[in-house]
Amino acid sequence: MSSESAGNPVSGSDDEGLAEKVALLRRRATAVLAHMAPAATELGAVFEAAGHELALVGGPVRDAFLGRSSADLDFATSASPDETQALLARWGDSHWDIGREFGTIGASRRGRDGEPDVVVEVTTYRSDEYDPASRKPVVAFGDTLEGDLSRRDFTVNAMAVRLPSLTFVDPHDGLVDLAAQVLRTPIEPERSFDDDPLRMMRAARFAAQLGFAVDPGAWSAIVAMADRVTIVSAERVRDELDKLLLSRSPRAGLEVLVETGLADHVLPELTGMKLAVDEHHRHKDVYEHSLTVLDQAIDLESGPEGPVPGPDLVLRLAALLHDIGKPATRRFEAGGTVSFHHHEVVGAKMSAKRLRALRYDKETVKQVSRLVELHLRFHGYGDGAWTDSAVRRYVTDAGPLLERLHRLTRADCTTRNRRKAQRLSSAYDELEARIEKLRGEEELAAMRPDLDGEQIMAALGVPPGPAVGRAYRFLMELRLDRGPLGPEAAREELLAWWATQEG
Structure with a gap:
């Protein structure tokens, strides 16, 4: 050659x-x-x-x-x-x-x-x-x-x-x-990035994909010109972000986005998670915690034949954004503690809003925001006191996202307290075992009431309409609370409930 x-x-x-x-x-x-x-x-x-x-x-x-x-x-x-x-x-x-x-x-x-x-x-x-x-x-x-x-x-x-x-x-x-593992522009970086501002995003992407460092001159130009990326369409920015997140080391690329100021314009919530640690160290750095959760979620992705084949964009987005609502909900409580009440609910809404702004498809927006909303649900299980009803609801609420939720929940444990980490891991092991046991007994993946719509209408003598929907929801709640009852027992419960509705 x-x-x-x-x-x-x-x-x-x-x-x-x-x-x-x-x-x-x-x-x-x-x-x-x-x-x-x-x-x-x-x-x-x-x-x-x-x-x-x-x-x-x-x-x-x-x-x-x-x-x-x-x-x-x-x-x-x-x-x-x-x-x-x-x-x-x-x-x-x-x-x-x-x-x-x-x-x-x-x-x-x-x-x-x-x-x-x-x-x-x-x-x-x-x-x-x-x-x-x-x-x-x-x-x-x-x-x-x-x-x-x-x-x-x-x-x-x-x-x-x-x-x-x-x-x-x-x-x-x-x-x-290439030998020095450096990202340098062929012409003056200011001129290159002015010609196509998306190249600044590519610097972050290649830092993640290749593990290369950004040349100091290019870095300075990105810092000075970061706001120029706003001229690029949301779709092109999203595509670069996807490539970054699906790379072998997303953390490196995300750090470039944040440290150069690019994130302020394409994913400002990421920068917002860099809560200043107060002098009493009363809370974690949410930004560093989120990057660690992302790293750990990637490690939990399965092989091609597993339930969550990597790289999985939905899981990675959810891991990155799971605590996005914390800055907006942070409160300093009496006694020096810090609370983030309902940050999962706020975070789900914020995630959906940002992903829609980046022109993600509806299904991705729905799945990621749902995982963010559910990511704290397990922590009510800490003492292992959940009833079978609570386990059924956990599975039903997660639906097809259950395997991703398993991994997000496990990845969310970043404590350095080895005993606490082991306790949480053991508790989740137990929860997964209970899910598998109920799944084998009750077909949790296809959770439905004991009576379908036709059977409901026949039992109540009503035509299709809102009443059938209300009855279906009643039976679904009954199914979640008590497990499978069988058609006859379910019909009796339905009729007893219907009598109270008519009265």
């Missing part, structure tokens, strides 16, 4: 360790690119034969140096979108132009000789800029690969491999930054 770069700042450097890391990255990339080369070089030959440049760019190149391969490949080209579409139609088994507005044409091809399918996106050389009065980027097409790379978010994503020659192009020394 030959090279085109801005120079070789490592070879003349005293940092031999960094030079060794760069050499290791090159060896990894050679192996990965050799594996993906057949499809990529063949496509490169197609474009070259038509008189156009084609280069593998961005994430796939970065990941190749990190020893990771990808079936989804991003390319940049000198060809126009129309020319690209025509070439991909010949190369692939299918193609689409949903990204044409931004110069992007996609295609897929079935794997040959047992190899996996290949999905590609090819984008005309371009630069993205924002009009100060607009929330959408303005696309301007360019004419050189180097110009296209200069408009990338960070140098580690501004590397390319020309095809079909497999020439490595690194005009901004992204490989050195």
Whole structure:
């Protein structure tokens, strides 16, 4: 793999360790690119034969140096979108132009000789800029690969491999930054973030995904320009937040958001949880507690075949936001204690409001806010004194969120008191055992009254209407309190209740 770069700042450097890391990255990339080369070089030959440049760019190149391969490949080209579409139609088994507005044409091809399918996106050389009065980027097409790379978010994503020659192009020394694990912009950070303010969010996201540090110059620019992110649509901000939260280390990215001031504009409640610890240390730092709960909830996610396969966005959002209502409900009580009465109820409303503002779908909003509302419910079980009725209600109220609630509740224990932590864990073990016992005896997952609507109407001699709904709710409460009674006993209870209603 030959090279085109801005120079070789490592070879003349005293940092031999960094030079060794760069050499290791090159060896990894050679192996990965050799594996993906057949499809990529063949496509490169197609474009070259038509008189156009084609280069593998961005994430796939970065990941190749990190020893990771990808079936989804991003390319940049000198060809126009129309020319690209025509070439991909010949190369692939299918193609689409949903990204044409931004110069992007996609295609897929079935794997040959047992190899996996290949999905590609090819984008005309371009630069993205924002009009100060607009929330959408303005696309301007360019004419050189180097110009296209200069408009990338960070140098580690501004590397390319020309095809079909497999020439490595690194005009901004992204490989050195990759070895140093630093996020630096290819051009002045102020200019880069002004062109596309979402790049500031990407700094936080890549800190979480890659574990890299933000370059001091980029960090200073984000601090100074954080309010510029408000020009970006809520949907694009949400997508970056999702990628951050679903990464291997969300904490690192969330800390970047808070410490640079970006969170003030995209998730202000997160900053709001940074309650100043008073001199008497009468309460925990809610912000640090919430990050720890998130870490612990991630550790409790299950494998692909388990009940909560990770990464689980709903669980992670709920863990992050479960105490969002504490700042609004904090009260200093007599005797020096601190209370947060009903913070779970307030927090559920605040969570729903913020997630709707970020344009999350209705189901995600509903599930996350419900988990926030329920996250304290277990603490009434501390002495193990719940009746079977209370256990049934716990399961019924959680519904399909029960497995996530199990994990959120366990993750919410961050006490350093080992004895207290063990007591809480044992109590929850007991609760889960009771749930499983009742589930086996009573089919808790399909909890319903002993009589359905038709049977209710027959027993009471009433037509469909509000009375049937009231009777159904009565029987459901009876089912929760006393367990399954059977149709005959339930009918007797219903008739006795109905007599009091008529009277």
